[in-house]
Ligand SMILES: Nc1ncnc2c1ncn2[C@@H]1O[C@H](COP(=O)(O)OP(=O)(O)OP(=O)(O)O)[C@@H](O)[C@H]1O
């Protein structure tokens with residue numbers, strides 16, 4: 001029997017915002033997902049550490065932004081000890097073998113995807129759904145990763161109706177694009193990261209942040 005269909009939205013969430021929530025709910029409906037996990041990254045390998053609030057603060061902001069939605073917030077990469085998405089996805093598939101996963105990301109990330117470690121292998125691990133984002137769609141369209149994935153394009157209905165999933169698969173989701181971004185929030189509140197720095201969380205706090213939300217997630 002196939003387990004729940006789970007979308008994975010990895011991100012810095014520095015901070016989380018209403019755009020994350022909206023694109024998640026949209027992707028869930030379009031792709032027929034049972035739930036989405038927001039994986040708050042301990043540190044995007046391509047982003048500077050400066051200006052990044054601590055993991056615990058970003059997890060808190062993600063929990064607030066996802067309240068009462070079928071979204072689980074997790075910092076599981078901290079527990080898995082993975083930093084690169086390719087390693088995270090392999091570890092998750094091993095840990096949750098009954099689940100079917102889809103990797104979700106905005107078109108800004110498709111434009112840069114060829115810079116991610118082992119990106120072709122990421123595409124072989126699970127279908128990828130890309131959500132159009134204002135200002136990035138031309139770059140995404142012209143990107144090396146999209147060129148590579150062109151022959152694997154699939155409609156959202158195509159993915160929903162497939163009995164057996166295969167990867168690579170690229171699903172391009174376009175809906176009333178959402179202009180919100182964490183950059184915009186930090187511009188309006190330049191001290192966001194500092195104000196949320198606080199003392200480093202104790203180990204048991206981080207531990208409970210990691211485990212709490214995925215409790216009950218079956219294998
Ligand atoms: N408004 C949006 N439309 C489409 N995708 C989005 C949007 N906001 C965030 N995403 C996607 O959600 C994931 C996590 O995003 P992230 O936490 O980096 O937020 P962000 O707003 O992109 O942050 P920043 O402005 O700091 O780069 C990424 O795949 C990103 O592309």
Ligand SMILES: O=C(O)c1ccc[n+]([C@@H]2O[C@H](COP(=O)([O-])O)[C@@H](O)[C@H]2O)c1
Pocket residue numbers: 009010011012013039041043044045046047083084085086109115116117
């Ligand atoms: O694995 C990589 O090389 C890699 C490079 C850049 C970003 N990522 C992942 O992409 C996701 C989105 O990151 P961000 O910072 O754009 O929200 C997050 O899960 C990061 O860990 C992964």
